Amino acid sequence: MSSTLGNDGITEVRSTPSEVRPLLELKDLAITFDTANGEVPAVRNAHLTVMPGETVAIVGESGSGKSTTALAAIGLLPGNGRVSGGSILFDGEDITNASEKRIVELRGSSIGMVPQDPMSNLNPVWKIGFQVKETLRANGLPYSTQDVAKVLSEAGLPDAESRANQYPHEFSGGMRQRALIAIGLSCRPRLLIADEPTSALDVTVQRQILDHLDRMTDELGTAVLLITHDLGLAAERAHKVIVMYKGQVVEAGPALELLTNPRHPYTQKLVASAPSIASRRIESAKKLGVATDDLLAPSAEKSDSKDKVIEVKDLTKVFKIRGSWGRSTDFTAVDNVSFSIARGTTTAVVGESGSGKSTVARMVLGLETATAGDIRFDGVDITTLGRKELFNFRRRVQPIFQDPYGSLDPMYNIYRTIEEPLRVHGIGNAKSREKKVRELLDQVALPSSMMQRFPNELSGGQRQRVAIARALALDPEVVICDEAVSALDVLVQAQILNLLADLQAELGLSYLFITHDLAVVRQIADHVAVMEKGKLVEQGSTDEVFDSPKTAYTQSLLAAIPGAGLVLPPEAA
């Protein structure tokens, strides 16, 4: 699937003649941050070599020091960070303590960068063309309008000349990332640092962008230092993979070798839980002694039973978009969508951003009114509920949202956060509520000592557990997870998915899982509905959809999963 993949890569690494000098070499690199609590080591003894024209990936979870290591190479550590040991060699030159002037010279022209988040990495107040132009100019290259347009069109931006006159907010995420790639490669650097270049994009866009980046760096002979949390993506794109964990390089080697034969325990864990490689469904029910045949075909058996907890029929949502002169145009965000959720099962709604999947979730939650169609919860149409009935309905259907940082009130401690829904619905007295909160914390595997802590003291995974505990406080029948695990690292993601599966088996919950991540769907869902531009294009049991996708759109989504093309011996997964 990719020209840079596999055995070619390995042989290339091995056959590199010894007289070729490494382009970038980090030796025993140590980086510390000065914080209010003293010095905190962020990276220790990091070893890394990038040969000219080679693609090397650093893989690790957030906080592993992978970005810090790469940023140190071009002197872009944040203000309180510094290199406290070891050395950085660029093309044989020691730039560990290079002068500001020398570093400015190297940046852009010798070492380029493609940053992580296309939404925040372009200055919103300057035109795209201007931001390309100043790059060319600062590095002593010709910077006429044609030069700018050429750079942008090389990065795959259509209609570059007129696009250059637009501002970043007039670009989609994928186009912005193309602009950033254009900037990063505009001065033909010999090394490109790509820091999670596509993690903020939809899978299909991600694939296009990475393919393009591959082609361009191949043609230009640029070496790439790719930073990613996605092991599948790293293996697919890089010759060599370096795994970092808690500031240290724990394993390094040719991509496929590392995947098939991980030596370090952390790498083994990472390989085992990488969603793009693991393709089996989480089987927690087994542990609880549920009959195995039931588990093997949950959707097939339950879907023909009449017990549908949620039935959505011909659901449509039309938004009015304000135009000029007070006119408004209609935008159909959700178009005639029908699906149902059988009690005790998980239905996933998959789609790219803008497909209308979150609007569906909001309507099922009763947060948004439907323009047409009906939503039946336990046979009752929720669009006709009165205030009081709606209040009771909310008790039985609870949400878990994507952003574990934004969905908890920072001023509420954990106890108050989880207790609030109980209090609002007037359940029990102070004493029984405290007991309930303890139980809930126990269910989500958090110690009860956590009750007095505040959200900012918790990690992302812990926060998401708190959000789950809060959603479960009212003993709901249905839990709606809107991208509930997409902000989490793979290992934490796997833990949370396991927790959700356990809770489902234990409490008989039904889940509506809204996600853009097909790898997650495969792990948790019984039933999948694929949405594209507001329409439901395909639905069926998870196995059906994954094994024999019917529409071209679903096929392209599946093909775009990073690592989908990797063939691994079964024991590795």
Next chain:
Amino acid sequence: MTWYVSRRFLQLIPVFLGATLLVYFLVFSLPGDATAAICGERGCTPAVVTALREQYNLDEPFWIQYLLYLKGVLTFDLGTNFSGRPIAVIIAEVFPTTAKLAVMALIFEAIFGIVFGLIAGLRKGKLFDSTVLVLSLVVIAVPIFVLGFLMQFLIGVKLGWTNPTVSGDATVSELILPAVVLGLVSFAYVLRLTRTSILENVKADYVRTATAKGLSRKRVVVVHILRNSMIPVVTFLGADLGTLMGGAIVTEGIFNVNGVGLTLYRAVLNGDGPTVVSIVTFLILIFCLANLLVDLLYAWLDPRIRYA
């Protein structure tokens, strides 16, 4: 854009009507007879009082008085004050002085506030930053009349660098000291606002990207940090211009500047209704225009804001 600006101008009409009505009503409700204020201690003969009541329509009910006033304004006749001088002439006389003072104060607070704020923001936690922060806090905390008299005494009287008070001509050099005093508090706010805004933007991802592109530090600061940081500062400065144009009663009082503030203050003391209503209305219109200017500047600074 044209549509947006014309709509904003149309909005001035209800603002104008509402403001005049409210101010007119407040003046109307003042206790005491307006003619007593004109006649002063010695009093007037009943015939003169009757004539005055006739001239200023004081015997008519409130609505008639108000409508007559509006009619005058719409025909560009602001009427006369209680000493018989046309109000339009008075405004034309005092407003240029206030405008000059306001613009000078604004220039002072903008330049020094932004420059000091920028340096403080870029050197967070260093000596310059801490010193400037403490000093700005002192300026904000000490009442303006204390600072005014202090500077008048030190610079005007002790050092003799400038006249302690402003003459009738109100030359630019005479107005420097009052302008600094007038702009001092806003200077402290502009400084702090700029500093906070710079601190936020320094950490922005696009600043890091700009650095990674190979731009010099100077260019990163000026092109990528400063412009983005100016958005809240410009909002503040624009609103401040409106306030400054309204004249500063205290500062104009200390330095004896014959400006709008002092004139308005005297008119209020004398119960001179027509003058108060006209000047206040004039100031409200200026304030609205200053705000419109801010909104347009805002759109220029931040292209994400588009008016339709």
